[in-house]
Amino acid sequence: MGRSKAMVHINEENQVFWENRMVMKNILGLIKSINLKDQKKKDRDIDIKMFIAILDQVGDLIKKEDSLYKNKGNLEVVREFIDWFMSQRLYEDPEYRELMSLKTRILKDK
Numbered sequence: 001m002g003r004s005k006a007m008v009h010i011n012e013e014n015q016v017f018w019e020n021r022m023v024m025k026n027i028l029g030l031i032k033s034i035n036l037k038d039q040k041k042k043d044r045d046i047d048i049k050m051f052i053a054i055l056d057q058v059g060d061l062i063k064k065e066d067s068l069y070k071n072k073g074n075l076e077v078v079r080e081f082i083d084w085f086m087s088q089r090l091y092e093d094p095e096y097r098e099l100m101s102l103k104t105r106i107l108k109d110k
Contacts, residue, residue, distance in 0.1 A: 031054070039046045052075070059074025062081055069077040090096045 034050065036047045036050060043049070055078050056074045059069075059077040059081075062077050063069045063072070063074065069080070072080070085091070091100065
C-alpha cells in the first residue's frame with residue numbers, strides 16, 4: 001500500500017483546530033467511503049440509520065465539550081447546534097467557510 005500525505009497549511013489562529021487534523025482526515029475519509037447503495041437492497045432504511053448513528057455521535061461529542069447541553073438528547077443537541085450556527089450566520093464567516101470546504105483539501109492525498 002502506498003503512503004499518503006496530507007498537505008495542510010497551519011497558521012497560528014487555526015493551530016488548535018489542526019492539532020487534530022489526522023483525526024479529522026480519518027473521520028472525513030470514513031464518511032466519504034460509506035456506500036449504501038448495495039446495502040439498501042437488504043435494508044431500505046440503512047441510510048437513515050447510518051445518518052442517525054453518525055449524528056448521535058456528533059451530539060455526544062458536542063455534549064462532552066459544552067455543559068450547556070448536558071441533559072439533552074444527542075440529536076436534540078445537534079439540531080440546536082445547527083440552529084445556533086445558522087442563526088448566527090457563521091457560514092458567512094470566512095474562517096468557517098474555509099472549514100466547511102476543507103473536506104476536499106484534507107482528503108487529497110499527494
